[in-house]
Ligand SMILES: [Zn+2]
Ligand SMILES: [Zn+2]
Ligand SMILES: [Zn+2]
């Protein structure tokens with residue numbers, strides 16, 4: 533089969549690169565011309581080898597990159613460790629019995645491989661050994677962000693400028709400039725808390741973007757409202773800012789001071805950790821004045837940069 537043929541020729545191509553450190557030393561002693569030739573040869577050979585080894589490391593079933601233990605059948609077809617228990621001891625490539633053979637050679641070849649971070653197109657210039665690449669990518673500061681819009685299963689991902697225009701254009705989110713705000717939340721039937729009332733406003737200040745969330749949810753048995761701020765960027769930078777929120781009426785007020793959370797933390801995670809201004813519904817209706825038939829909250833706030 534084609535796959536087998538490729539595998540074989542890839543192995544042949546690799547030989548000059550990986551087996552010949554002693555031979556290279558011999559070349560050095562002969563002439564300069566030879567040194568250059570062999571260096572160029574290695575350089576040229578390296579690129580196709582890296583990409584073909586990469587193909588070898590792709591599990592034929594789930595197509596993800598394989599990590600140890602990598603398994604193989606008696607004919608040498610490889611398989612990743614999460615697919616192995618699912619193929620009922622049959623090699624998915626040749627249908628022969630799979631057995632319990634580990635492909636140490638491929639595991640070792642993988643260890644010698646260095647690959648660019650998968651977020652290269654987002655600006656990451658890092659090159660990582662195969663086995664530490666995953667860990668880096670899970671924390672890479674260039675990895676795209678998820679859309680911070682709550683209340684829908686939006687799958688948009690991208691960098692901050694992309695998400696800001698996405699929020700504006702696709703979610704019609706209100707955008708505000710400046711670090712202070714004065715926001716009114718009005719809801720005509722506040723007793724339907726369960727129907728996820730929520731709002732998002734984006735603030736732009738200090739050259740950054742912040743998401744102000746306001747929503748109703750059940751805290752145990754109690755219907756409450758929560759308002760909190762998320763920072764459109766990484767956690768380390770979010771910590772450079774603070775914010776305050778204030779809500780009140782009838783001579784009383786509640787003040788919250790906090791640190792914006794990164795949008796790396798999901799909206800739900802922040803809400804469920806109660807990291808924001810929490811207003812009991814009774815209090816919210818009291819602040820609203822009137823006949824308790826309408827929610828009318830005025831939330832004021834400020835964002836500042838810590839020194
Ligand atoms: Zn697999
Ligand atoms: Zn097989
Ligand atoms: Zn990276």
Ligand SMILES: [Zn+2]
Pocket residue numbers: 679680681686687688698702703
């Ligand atoms: Zn979205």
